[in-house]
Amino acid sequence: MSLLRKILLNPAMRPIWLIVVLLVLWDLAIRLFKIPPYLIPAPQKVVEALQNEWPRLVKESTVTTWATLGGFGLSILFGIPMALLIAYSRTVESFVYPLLVFSQSVPKIAIAPLFVVWFGFGIIPKVIAAFLLGFFPIVVSTVMGFKSVEPEMIDLARSMKASRLQTFMRISLPHAMPAIFSGLKVSVTLAVVGAVVGEFVGSNSGIGYVLQIANGNFDLPLMFAALVVLSMIGVVLFVAIDLLERVMIPWHASQRGDVHATP
Amino acid sequence: MTQPQLRVVAGGAAAARLAAARPFIRLDGVAKTYKTADGPVESVKPVTFDIREGEFLAIVGPSGCGKSTLLKMVAGLLPATAGEISIDGRRVAGPHEGVGIVFQSPVLLAWRTVFDNVMLQIEMRKLARAEYAQRAMDLIEMTGLAGFEKKYPWQLSGGMQQRASICRALVHDPRILLMDEPFGALDAMTREKMNLELQRIWHTTGKTVLFITHSIPEAVFLADRVLVMSERPGSIAAIYDVNIPRPRSLRMMGDAAFVDLTQTIRGHFYAQGTLDH
Ligand SMILES: Nc1ncnc2c1ncn2[C@@H]1O[C@H](COP(=O)(O)OP(=O)(O)OP(=O)(O)O)[C@@H](O)[C@H]1O
Ligand SMILES: [Mg+2]
Numbered sequence: 001m002s003l004l005r006k007i008l009l010n011p012a013m014r015p016i017w018l019i020v021v022l023l024v025l026w027d028l029a030i031r032l033f034k035i036p037p038y039l040i041p042a043p044q045k046v047v048e049a050l051q052n053e054w055p056r057l058v059k060e061s062t063v064t065t066w067a068t069l070g071g072f073g074l075s076i077l078f079g080i081p082m083a084l085l086i087a088y089s090r091t092v093e094s095f096v097y098p099l100l101v102f103s104q105s106v107p108k109i110a111i112a113p114l115f116v117v118w119f120g121f122g123i124i125p126k127v128i129a130a131f132l133l134g135f136f137p138i139v140v141s142t143v144m145g146f147k148s149v150e151p152e153m154i155d156l157a158r159s160m161k162a163s164r165l166q167t168f169m170r171i172s173l174p175h176a177m178p179a180i181f182s183g184l185k186v187s188v189t190l191a192v193v194g195a196v197v198g199e200f201v202g203s204n205s206g207i208g209y210v211l212q213i214a215n216g217n218f219d220l221p222l223m224f225a226a227l228v229v230l231s232m233i234g235v236v237l238f239v240a241i242d243l244l245e246r247v248m249i250p251w252h253a254s255q256r257g258d259v260h261a262t263p
Numbered sequence: 264m265t266q267p268q269l270r271v272v273a274g275g276a277a278a279a280r281l282a283a284a285r286p287f288i289r290l291d292g293v294a295k296t297y298k299t300a301d302g303p304v305e306s307v308k309p310v311t312f313d314i315r316e317g318e319f320l321a322i323v324g325p326s327g328c329g330k331s332t333l334l335k336m337v338a339g340l341l342p343a344t345a346g347e348i349s350i351d352g353r354r355v356a357g358p359h360e361g362v363g364i365v366f367q368s369p370v371l372l373a374w375r376t377v378f379d380n381v382m383l384q385i386e387m388r389k390l391a392r393a394e395y396a397q398r399a400m401d402l403i404e405m406t407g408l409a410g411f412e413k414k415y416p417w418q419l420s421g422g423m424q425q426r427a428s429i430c431r432a433l434v435h436d437p438r439i440l441l442m443d444e445p446f447g448a449l450d451a452m453t454r455e456k457m458n459l460e461l462q463r464i465w466h467t468t469g470k471t472v473l474f475i476t477h478s479i480p481e482a483v484f485l486a487d488r489v490l491v492m493s494e495r496p497g498s499i500a501a502i503y504d505v506n507i508p509r510p511r512s513l514r515m516m517g518d519a520a521f522v523d524l525t526q527t528i529r530g531h532f533y534a535q536g537t538l539d540h
Contacts (some may be wrong), residue, residue: 152370155340158357159364160387170383174374251374251415 009145041220049221050228056210057229063206065233067123071130072188072237077136079187080180083142104136109197126198126206133194137186145179146172178252181245192234207233212217255257286313288337292346295332306332308498309346310491319465319472321482324492324500325532330475331367333497334443337473338364350439363432365445369424371416374387377403378412381430388435395434402430406460421451426457433464440465440472447477455513463535466483466510479525484511489524491531500531 007013027043029035037045085092108129115125149172157167164250198209207230214223245252294309307329314320324330335341337348339358363384371380381399385392402529403412406426416424425448432440446454462485465472476482482489486505493500507520515521 151368152366152368153372155335156364156366156370157387158340159338159362160384161358161360162387166387170386171372174372177374249374251417253417 038218038220039237041224045221046224046228049219053222053225057207057225058203059098060207060210060226061229061233063123064126064192064195064199064208064230065237067126067198067206068130068188068191068233068237069122069131070127071194072134072191073094074127074131075134075138075187075191076184078131079138079183082147083139086139087143087146098138100139108132108194109201112197112201115198121203125202125207129198130191130194133197134187134191137190138180140185141179141183141186142176145176145183148179149175172263174249177252178245178250181241184241185238185245188237189234192230196230266402269316271368284315284317286352287316287318288314288336288473289349291348293333293336293343293348294345295329295336296344305420307336308496310497311346311498312499312502314471314473314540317469317471319474319485319487320490321474321476321486321488322492323476323479323488323528324497325494326477328492328495329497330492331443334364334441334473334475338362338441361438363435363437363440365425365429365432365440365442367443367447369416369421369428371424371427373416376415376485377408377412377419377427377430380427381434384431384434390435398436399430399434403427403435405464406430409458422453425449429457436468438470440470440474442472442474444475444477446481454481459513461511479528480521482514483507483521483524483528484513484516489528491528493531501528503528 007171023043026040030040030042041049082096082174086097087093112125112129115128119125119128132171151174153171162170195206196208196211199206200212203209207226210226211223211230214220290313291311292309292313293307294305295307297304299308310333322330322333332341336343337355338348339348339355339362350359352357371377371382375383378399381403382392382395385395385399400412402410406429408423408426408430411419411423416427419427424444428444429442432442446457449457458481464470465485474482474485483505489503489505491500491503492498503524505524507515507518507524
């Protein structure tokens with residue numbers, strides 16, 4: 001009994017409580033305002049769709065997850081070196097940064113069909129779409145992380161006759177880690193969106209494709225079920241990065257839990 | 264308390280030793296003008312003075328008069344706009360061996376424990392870790408941080424953090440110690456204890472110390488000579504010899520010689536119409 005109490009009162013349970021409350025409100029709203037099922041389905045209909053279509057949803061979500069991870073991986077692979085160049089070279093910064101911001105304002109959904117024309121219906125257009133959305137937040141936060149190293153830290157390293165590599169490895173890189181991680185978290189959730197955008201415009205697999213089909217058939221319960229699965233992908237990936245962050249930078253203020261530093 | 268094995272200079276009366284000592288750090292017409300977006304900011308007017316080998320020189324002056332700037336130039340971290348600095352006959356063109364610096368703020372790395380922060384000095388200089396680990400522990404104990412070596416900086420008080428940064432400045436046994444208001448963040452009692460400790464370290468090791476402070480009594484208590492700087496742009500207002508016998512105890516702060524000198528130095532700031540603090 002007390003164990004159950006402990007589990008139910010655990011802070012980790014709080015979002016779940018909120019979800020339960022929202023579900024109840026959703027159900028009540030439908031009954032109260034007599035919202036017809038072709039506008040918003042009742043929660044239990046969505047749950048039924050989840051149950052009935054589970055194998056298919058799992059299969060399609062693996063496809064989307066791979067595309068997301070591919071795009072996210074590329075974002076890291078290109079984003080962090082790009083950020084380093086921008087952070088350490090005024091010239092690169094002045095040439096590249098404005099262009100990057102400019103490219104960011106191009107709506108990805110508008111150019112996504114182009115990738116389908118170029119690369120066909122496979123995984124590649126989705127990966128590219130995920131990459132295009134995931135890239136920018138990583139660059140911005142990584143640049144910020146490296147640029148926020150205090151001049152005193154650099155003075156300290158210089159006074160110890162540290163080489164540039166030593167200064168980078170022992171001071172700049174660890175210092176930038178928290179910023180890099182916050183960029184990674186934003187990036188991974190956007191990469192999911194990117195992958196789905198890719199699936200929307202031209203694909204025959206993935207959760208985005210399921211959404212498209214369900215939309216076409218006015219199958220609202222399936223559409224909502226697909227949305228639930230999609231958010232679950234986002235949450236799982238986000239939590240995975242969060243855990244990695246806890247392991248890699250346990251010293252950072254955001255990871256210290258209830259311990260408070262003395263001034 | 265265990266005593267770290269530090270380089271020891273042959274004893275003798277402090278005054279006699281200093282009189283015989285040769286100029287070790289020389290500043291000749293050293294000046295600094297910062298270039299900023301709003302035009303040049305003259306920070307230090309040309310200054311010329313020597314620090315002798317094994318000497319403890321304190322610099323006092325109002326806030327913003329260029330004390331930190333001067334120290335960074337001696338450290339080779341900041342190029343002078345005019346004049347020349349030499350250490351042991353060699354021109355200072357960049358950071359050099361044999362110097363330990365205590366900055367105005369502790370500048371500890373948040374991802375390293377106290378011990379690893381101290382050992383950063385050893386790692387960066389590519390010295391043998393095993394050889395210096397015991398020395399680091401001894402310094403940690405000497406500065407009253409024993410039991411905290413595995414703690415992270417954010418688990419320490421401001422004063423403890425600054426003590427860790429002093430350990431880091433001493434761990435590689437430098438000949439020269441540059442300290443920029445190292446005790447400014449400490450409470451009065453810890454500060455006095457640290458003053459005694461610093462005097463002892465200096466006495467047993469014979470290091471050459473350049474010590475910047477806001478506190479006139481602290482300067483007089485610790486130093487062989489006190490250099491008084493004028494308001495920005497900084498220049499030398501006066502240099503005083505401190506002829507108080509060593510080792511000095513806290514009780515001596517009430518002695519006439521001590522009080523007279525602090526009053527004379529304080530007079531500079533009243534005369535200029537500024538009093539720092
Ligand atoms: N990087 C910089 N760029 C431009 N001006 C600077 C810079 N650093 C210091 N200054 C100027 O030089 C002057 C001296 O600064 P400095 O830090 O040496 O003073 P200080 O004597 O150490 O003061 P405090 O006792 O408050 O630490 C200040 O007036 C400041 O405005
Ligand atoms: Mg200063």
